[in-house]
Amino acid sequence: SDDYIRLRDNLGTLTVDAAVDGINAKERLMMYGGKVRIDAGDDGLVARMGHIMLMGGELDVTAVDNGVDATYSQNDTTYIMIGGGFQRIETTGSKGHCISCTGRMYADSATVQTLAAGDASKCMNCYGNLSIADSRITMKTMGDPTYNEEEMDFSSASGIRCRSNLTVTDSYIGVSSIGAGGKGFNCDGNIRLDNSDITLVSSGGYATRDTDSVKPRALECLKLSIGKDVTLNICATHHAINAASYEQRGGDVFAISTNDGTLPVKVSA
Numbered sequence: 602s603d604d605y606i607r608l609r610d611n612l613g614t615l616t617v618d619a620a621v622d623g624i625n626a627k628e629r630l631m632m633y634g635g636k637v638r639i640d641a642g643d644d645g646l647v648a649r650m651g652h653i654m655l656m657g658g659e660l661d662v663t664a665v666d667n668g669v670d671a672t673y674s675q676n677d678t679t680y681i682m683i684g685g686g687f688q689r690i691e692t693t694g695s696k697g698h699c700i701s702c703t704g705r706m707y708a709d710s711a712t713v714q715t716l717a718a719g720d721a722s723k724c725m726n727c728y729g730n731l732s733i734a735d736s737r738i739t740m741k742t743m744g745d746p747t748y749n750e751e752e753m754d755f756s757s758a759s760g761i762r763c764r765s766n767l768t769v770t771d772s773y774i775g776v777s778s779i780g781a782g783g784k785g786f787n788c789d790g791n792i793r794l795d796n797s798d799i800t801l802v803s804s805g806g807y808a809t810r811d812t813d814s815v816k817p818r819a820l821e822c823l824k825l826s827i828g829k830d831v832t833l834n835i836c837a838t839h840h841a842i843n844a845a846s847y848e849q850r851g852g853d854v855f856a857i858s859t860n861d862g863t864l865p866v867k868v869s870a
Contacts, residue, residue, distance in 0.1 A: 602626045610634030610657060622647050623662070632686070634658040644670045645690070652679060652704075655711075657686040665694040667701045668715075679704035680729070683711040683736075691716040695747060696756070698726040699740075705729035711736040720744035720780070721756040728764045730790075736772045746782040746808050746815050755808060755815035759784040760801070766790040767822070772797045781808040782815035785835070788822040794852075795828035803837040804859075818843050827852050842866045 606626040608615070612635025617623045623639035624630065628651040636659045639645045645662035646653060648671045655669070662668045668690035673679045681702040688711070690699040699715040699722075700706070706727040713736070715724040724740035725731065742758035749756065760776030761767065767788045774797070776785040785801030786792060801819040808815045816839035825844045827833065831852030835841040840863060841856035847868045856865035 605629035605631070605651075608632040608635055608637065608658070612637070612658065614638075617641070619643075623664070625649065627651065629654070632656065632658055632660065634686075637661070639663070641665065644668070646670065648679070649673065650678070652681065654682045654684065655686060655688060656682075656684045659686060660688045660690070662688075662690045664690075664692050664697065666692065666697045668692050668697075668699045670698075670701050672701055672703045674703065681706045683708040683713065685710050687712045689714045691718070692722055693718045694722075695719040695744070696721050698723045700724065701726040703728045706731045708733045708736045708738065710734075711738065713738045715740045717742045717758060718744060721747040721758055723759045723762040724776075725761045725763075727762070730765045731761065731763045731767045733767075733769045733772050733774070735770070736774075738772070738774050740774070740776045742776075742778045742783055743780055745780045745805075748810050748813075755782060755810070755813065757782040757784050757787070757815055759787040761786045761788070763788045763790065767792045769793070769797050769799065770795045773799070775800045776802065776819075778803045778817070778819075779805055781805040781817065783817050784821060785819040785837075786822065790822065791824040791826065792820070792822040793826045793828070794831045794833065796830040798832045800834045801836070801841075803839075806838060816840070820844075824848070826850075827854065839863055840865070840867045845869045
């Protein structure tokens, strides 16, 4: 569509088998109900220049590239909102992210299962702020990192890759990252956790290229803030938690590094 696509709550069952994209809208893509099954050779659900709202129903996506994709360059008009229903999203290609957005991302009252099987793939890939509330989300990544020759840097698989701030409240999140150099939560900004149960495991090995290397860490961020009623179980081959600053106001944190001589929690300042 060159405008919007709305999937209403009385949709019934829709099955899409696509050589390229499954469902592709320019401005807006909204789902309120029904059962939608997509098998796509490229992206699953796409909003080319706008936002995606998943508010109900059952969505089952298998895609080579991104499963749910809103990656317009003008990210002030781009967001993904998951506000209900059930979503199962699997991607198979290298850098094929299950849910990817250049703007903001919200999950509220969401139940989501994701599997990112390709190298350097992410289950949730967000450039703006990412907020998760009252949700149950499970994530698994299987791929190894890729290496950019021009930038001389690795790109790793991650459960959540957020270039801004991540907030989790009243939620359960489980992440398993089994590829080399994999990450659970990888955030350029701050992470704030409140009243949630979170398990992060990065069990892969190290990846090296000449003098460069990438390490499997379960949680990386600028500042980690842990509020009351948080249970954080976290295990990694390298640092379980790697942050510039750390604040804990309550809750329970269990951090394990399986590599001899590596700190379970490393705080830079």
